[in-house]
Amino acid sequence: MKKWCIIPFFVPHQGCPHTCVFCNQQRISGVFSAGPSSLEVSTQIGQYLKTIPVDCRVEVAFYGGSFTGLPWERQRELLQPAYQAWEAGQVDGIRISTRPDLINPKILERIKALGVTTVELGVQSLDPEVLEVAQRGHGPEVVEKAVNFIRQAGMKLGLQMMIGLPGDNRERSYKTVSQIIKLQPDFVRIYPTLVIRHTVLERMFHQNDYTPLELDEAVEWTKILYLHLVAQDIPVIRMGLQTTEELLKPGEVVAGPWHPAFGELVQAAVALEQIEVLLKQWIREHPFCPKPLTTNTGLVTLLLIINPRYGSRVVGQHQRNFQHILKKWKVKFKLQTNDSIPVRDLILKDDENTGKITLNWQEFLANYRI
Numbered sequence: 014m015k016k017w018c019i020i021p022f023f024v025p026h027q028g029c030p031h032t033c034v035f036c037n038q039q040r041i042s043g044v045f046s047a048g049p050s051s052l053e054v055s056t057q058i059g060q061y062l063k064t065i066p067v068d069c070r071v072e073v074a075f076y077g078g079s080f081t082g083l084p085w086e087r088q089r090e091l092l093q094p095a096y097q098a099w100e101a102g103q104v105d106g107i108r109i110s111t112r113p114d115l116i117n118p119k120i121l122e123r124i125k126a127l128g129v130t131t132v133e134l135g136v137q138s139l140d141p142e143v144l145e146v147a148q149r150g151h152g153p154e155v156v157e158k159a160v161n162f163i164r165q166a167g168m169k170l171g172l173q174m175m176i177g178l179p180g181d182n183r184e185r186s187y188k189t190v191s192q193i194i195k196l197q198p199d200f201v202r203i204y205p206t207l208v209i210r211h212t213v214l215e216r217m218f219h220q221n222d223y224t225p226l227e228l229d230e231a232v233e234w235t236k237i238l239y240l241h242l243v244a245q246d247i248p249v250i251r252m253g254l255q256t257t258e259e260l261l262k263p264g265e266v267v268a269g270p271w272h273p274a275f276g277e278l279v280q281a282a283v284a285l286e287q288i289e290v291l292l293k294q295w296i297r298e299h300p301f302c303p304k305p306l307t308t309n310t311g312l313v314t315l316l317l318i319i320n321p322r323y324g325s326r327v328v329g330q331h332q333r334n335f336q337h338i339l340k341k342w343k344v345k346f347k348l349q350t351n352d353s354i355p356v357r358d359l360i361l362k363d364d365e366n367t368g369k370i371t372l373n374w375q376e377f378l379a380n381y382r383i
């Protein structure tokens with residue numbers, strides 16, 4: 014399958030009459046200007062096309078803000094050059110992101126006529142109370158309506174959700190994910206809430222009205238949502254905010270689970286869970302072999318065989334996964350790579366070749382199917 018290559022444009026805060034507590038759209042997107050002109054969109058598409066590999070499916074994406082809340086003239090100004098590139102067969106799709114309450118059949122008809130193929134909705138949560146405290150300005154029913162309109166228009170659908178908003182908890186976000194699964198989006202993004210400078214949330218944080226998630230907590234929480242979604246064949250295309258120059262400036266992220274490679278931390282946590290499932294299975298199947306594993310009296314070395322492309326996630330950042338296994342299970346792994354193993358499968362063997370077990374990715378995901 015061809016890889017998607019994105020030509021991104023950021024259209025900050027324009028058109029959005031709301032002030033969601035977590036949002037300072039300019040700082041998140043890293044764009045302080047009014048956004049690109051038609052000519053800039055056209056030039057940038059041309060420049061990107063020169064560098065994009067030929068075997069890519071190319072999509073022009075307008076991120077940030079609430080695209081369909083912009084005056085129609087401005088939407089047309091941005092979409093026109095992308096549409097021309099689409100008509101010329103240079104790009105395969107156009108994507109916009111917007112609020113659920115800025116979607117209706119007429120809006121969709123207009124943007125579809127200018128080549129928009131995918132609409133991403135900032136859902137954040139489907140819990141009425143969380144939406145209210147976040148000052149989103151609409152309830153969960155509006156999301157369902159917007160999703161139906163997008164489906165009826167025959168467009169692709171992306172949903173963005175957040176964890177750790179004021180009033181949110183694991184139970185509420187699991188419920189949101191199960192509702193998202195029922196809506197069957199083509200893809201999902203998950204963002205842990207950060208306290209960004211000059212937002213309502215910053216004030217709440219300084220007044221002790223809001224406690225952000227710790228990084229480890231956010232990683233664990235996101236991991237479970239991610240696994241539920243991929244177990245239902247819903248791709249999660251991003252976890253954690255994209256790093257921008259603006260976000261990296263000292264003081265921009267006031268507090269919260271910020272990490273430039275948040276998604277990789279989640280993927281490493283997934284790999285760690287797989288390893289632990291495999292070790293439990295090993296103990297069940299080999300109660301006497303090797304003994305130290307069951308008695309925790311000493312170290313034991315086992316051979317872990319993986320696809321080399323899964324290596325960094327299995328080991329974890331700074332060998333964190335292996336250190337955790339050593340401390341908790343008294344097991345040391347010898348790592349062996351093998352190209353022929355499916356990327357997310359794991360094989361465990363002991364040194365004397367008396368036992369071998371495999372954890373297949375789909376088998377592992379079965380625990381997360383609803």
Ligand code: SF4
Pocket residue numbers: 026029030031032033036037038077078079112135
């Ligand atoms: S609707 Fe979107 S752009 Fe507007 S304030 Fe909320 S998050 Fe920011």
